[in-house]
Amino acid sequence: MSETVFTYASPALKFGAGAAAEIGHDLVRMGARRVLLVTDRGVAATGHPARIAEQVAAYGVSVTTYDGTHVEPTDASLDEAIAFARDAGPFDAILAVGGGSSIDTAKAVNLLTTNPGELMDYINAPVGRAQPPSQPLLPLVAVPTTTGTGAESTTICVLDVLSLHVKTGISHPALRPVMAVVDPTLTMTQPTLVTAAAGMDILCHALESYTARWYADFAAKTPEQRVPYCGANPIADLWSEKALGLLAGAFREAVRDGGDAGAREQMALAATFAGLGFGNAGVHIPHANAYPIAGRVRDYRPEGYPDEPMVPHGMAVSLTAPEAFRFTFDAAPERHLHAARLLDPSAGDGPDALPTVLTTLMRDIGIPSGLAEIGYGEADVPDLVAGALQQQRLLATAPRSPTEEDLAAVFRRSMEHW
Amino acid sequence: MSETVFTYASPALKFGAGAAAEIGHDLVRMGARRVLLVTDRGVAATGHPARIAEQVAAYGVSVTTYDGTHVEPTDASLDEAIAFARDAGPFDAILAVGGGSSIDTAKAVNLLTTNPGELMDYINAPVGRAQPPSQPLLPLVAVPTTTGTGAESTTICVLDVLSLHVKTGISHPALRPVMAVVDPTLTMTQPTLVTAAAGMDILCHALESYTARWYADFAAKTPEQRVPYCGANPIADLWSEKALGLLAGAFREAVRDGGDAGAREQMALAATFAGLGFGNAGVHIPHANAYPIAGRVRDYRPEGYPDEPMVPHGMAVSLTAPEAFRFTFDAAPERHLHAARLLDPSAGDGPDALPTVLTTLMRDIGIPSGLAEIGYGEADVPDLVAGALQQQRLLATAPRSPTEEDLAAVFRRSMEHW
Known part of the structure; x- marks a missing residue:
């Protein structure tokens, strides 16, 4: 029998010049008080993450920044980010500022700070065990600074498993950001x-x-x-x-x-x-x-x-x-x-x-x-x-x-x- | 200064012939155990709500049906639905099956069984006091049986305030259904x-x-x-x-x-x-x-x-x-x-x-x-x-x-x- 049904889901979207200045308001509306901002050093050097952290803090939200994202994430780089977040947390929301690498790293951090186990439990089969998360994830807000990956809309985190020389992913609807803030001025x-x-x-x-x-x-x-x-x-x-x-x-x-x-x-x-x-x-x-x-x-x-x-x-x-x-x-x-x-x-x-x-x-x-x-x-x-x-x-x-x-x-x- | 930002949000969508038979699965995934099904007598007479209730129950979810929705809801009809739900609840999700009237009634029931006060506290100014909800609402799944209102996608509940002879609404992002199940076979x-x-x-x-x-x-x-x-x-x-x-x-x-x-x-x-x-x-x-x-x-x-x-x-x-x-x-x-x-x-x-x-x-x-x-x-x-x-x-x-x-x-x- 042929399929008759299709599904569709998307994050809420805020689009336009200046949208990134309002994130504090949106995080407060989601009930956030302690936020982990995930970015990489190259993006950090543009000054966008620091400015956004300041604007968020102005709403009374405490922001901890992790700028160690590896461009094209690996299992090792994700483990490092997860260890940082477990140590510095707990958080009640995650904010990714960067390209697909930062947003995907934030997805993995979100998954492994709210759910038990390790990356391999959740990585797609046959490389990993492809378990679905058992616990709800935190609200993840994604702020793309490159115009490409679409990672802010997707349910997947792409990574290299270094020991196996293989690029694979973790995919589950729970990984999708709840909100995408697309501010074209950040992409200049x-x-x-x-x-x-x-x-x-x-x-x-x-x-x-x-x-x-x-x-x-x-x-x-x-x-x-x-x-x-x-x-x-x-x-x-x-x-x-x-x-x-x-x-x-x-x-x-x-x-x-x-x-x-x-x-x-x-x-x-x-x-x-x-x-x-x-x-x-x-x-x-x-x-x-x-x-x-x-x-x-x-x-x-x-x-x-x-x-x-x-x-x-x-x-x-x-x-x-x-x-x-x-x-x-x-x-x-x-x-x-x-x-x-x-x-x-x-x-x-x-x-x-x-x-x-x-x-x-x-x-x-x-x-x-x-x-x-x-x-x-x-x-x-x-x-x-x-x-x-x-x-x-x-x-x-x-x-x-x-x-x-x-x-x-x-x-x-x-x-x-x- | 002119606006530079626009926003966009939508419910998750499941579309196609047979989609309505899967709602039990989706409700369980949302953590629901006790669901209120909101419909009206005309729609109930088509048999769709009873069949959907049975299919949901097969997933181990208990379903209570309210079929007293008034076509073109009034403050009185909404109060009646809210009283029913307060009496028969608590519920952990709401399922609307019907036209815009049933879906809008479900929105009001969702608001007033999770938040304090009465309709007038939330109705748009100047008719009402236009308060935002202070508490999170339940997941609302909307199943339209007429092809028209789009109520499954919107943040508004439209009602007649009988004493004032005025049609008005309650509008807030929290009222938007989290999921719309659009099954064209229900609209025949x-x-x-x-x-x-x-x-x-x-x-x-x-x-x-x-x-x-x-x-x-x-x-x-x-x-x-x-x-x-x-x-x-x-x-x-x-x-x-x-x-x-x-x-x-x-x-x-x-x-x-x-x-x-x-x-x-x-x-x-x-x-x-x-x-x-x-x-x-x-x-x-x-x-x-x-x-x-x-x-x-x-x-x-x-x-x-x-x-x-x-x-x-x-x-x-x-x-x-x-x-x-x-x-x-x-x-x-x-x-x-x-x-x-x-x-x-x-x-x-x-x-x-x-x-x-x-x-x-x-x-x-x-x-x-x-x-x-x-x-x-x-x-x-x-x-x-x-x-x-x-x-x-x-x-x-x-x-x-x-x-x-x-x-x-x-x-x-x-x-x-x-």
Whole structure:
């Protein structure tokens, strides 16, 4: 029997210039007196977290700041944050200020300071034991300072398990922030390559949600089997289409001139919209591939990020996206073409349309030309495929299920896009 | 200084055929053991509430049913429901099954069984004392059986204060249901005129939200001054536009053939979308006018409703809508025209376009031809205007502020639309 039901949930949202100055009011309304602010050192250096902490304190709320978030969190970095919070707490609300890394770290801290056990108890199977939380979590307010991840809307915390060399996640509806405060003025400090990479993450959220398997094409689930990600559906479509339209208007300009407040506002709105879409529909092949691409990095060091080997999440997602969408084209041609035309009204026809729009954009905004440029070669393909195949939850959301050979072809064709 | 911030909130949503069979699971997940089911006798006669109560009970949750909801609630009917709940409780969750009347009654019961005082303490000023609740409310799950009110998405409970002959409301974010379960199969039992009137309510929600004053055209508010309804904004626009598109495709067919499951599903989706839009943007002149039109009814008895004098809410809203939108046209011509074309791609140009689309539709689906047909005449205009002027919160959301004379002209021109 086919599925007939889809679900939708979202945090409450406060959007606009100045929204971040009001967080103290919102926290007090939630009954908070002692708040843990989670951020990272790079974001702390912009001054936003300290200013927000001061504004919150003015409402009579005590704020403890943890700025040790690791960009691209690991099990070790999350354990450190959890230990800090257990030691400095108890708290009655958590406030994340930063990119996806800070927001995801705050989700893990929220889970492990309110529930017993350790990370592995809650990490997705087969890596972890995938237990649901037994106790209610604290209210989590998320304040994104990059326009990309959509982490403020989602139920997932992404992490590297260092000992296993695997990127995986913890996913449960209880992890979703209760409120997202999106203040575009906070995003003006993003370096150019961060804007480009995080923007590609927005774009792939929208494209993967929009081309995901339709919710009614899955087998019917019992209520106990339902997950937050239920495939493309009429509500997620709405958000994805609108996000694509906003990106078409603002993405190149936000990268070209980071000081363009109008473009920054449109990008912030696009990130929020795409987050609300993929936070309910789900993502598929490009995100599955991004896990091993980021997890097996050797020595690529991107500008504008901490000086260590890393592939920023949005960049990792984008690098196989053109070929992934060439592979999925046949499963839903009209959706791929409609998406391509929302991004570029002059897009062509057929399986090449969307890949061409994507590679043209990636080239314009300074994304590497393919996996080769960030240090991968033919010999890495089997390893990359093995890593992607571990992301069965994501691959099951693809409109067309890729075999091992299909994935290998996608990786191989993604070595040099131009 | 102009406003720069808008807010958005919504209940979690479960949508689709069969969704209502899973409510027990969702209530258990919220920690509920003793639930009050609020409905009315007409809805109870369809068998839906009893079946849902049984399905919930199968999850080990005890269910007490109150079927005494008054269609178009009054202070007296709400007091009766509250007294019942105080007597039969305590409960740890509330489940509303029915139209806007049942859902709004459940909101009032939720407020007054968790908070001290009486209705008048919480009713909007100047009629009541407009206090915010001091205590947290119970989780409220709303299951609409009519496709119209959007009450499952909103923060307001509408009621008649009998002694004052005034329709007013209680509005607070805490009143918003935490979850909406929209199961289109429950709406198949709506009588024809209920489908028509409730559908006009959907349509006016979408049109009024879409033409509401833009959020950034209000004066800047402090966080304490923010209300759930913040004017037209990029998110509410998205919902309103999509709702108009769905109505264009399904409204006439759902009225013509109530057994058309596809049309019913599209109408249920349109009602949900429009509710998510106006639940954040707000409504204006047609809804303000609806209060006195419904509140001062003499002896109009519509088919398919309880046998007593009443003007169904959606009908009351629609009867001055064409003239209201003729009046507001100049404030945002492109929005009025875009809305008209979403409803009918062949719509004309100028201030007549939207009114013509509306009156053609109203005539097709059996809405009365104007205020005269439901018993009002020229002599009633001053009273109707006085009633509308009491709805300052709604009138302030209009894109162009109507004077007493403007409102009188709208009412006068709405006596006979054809």
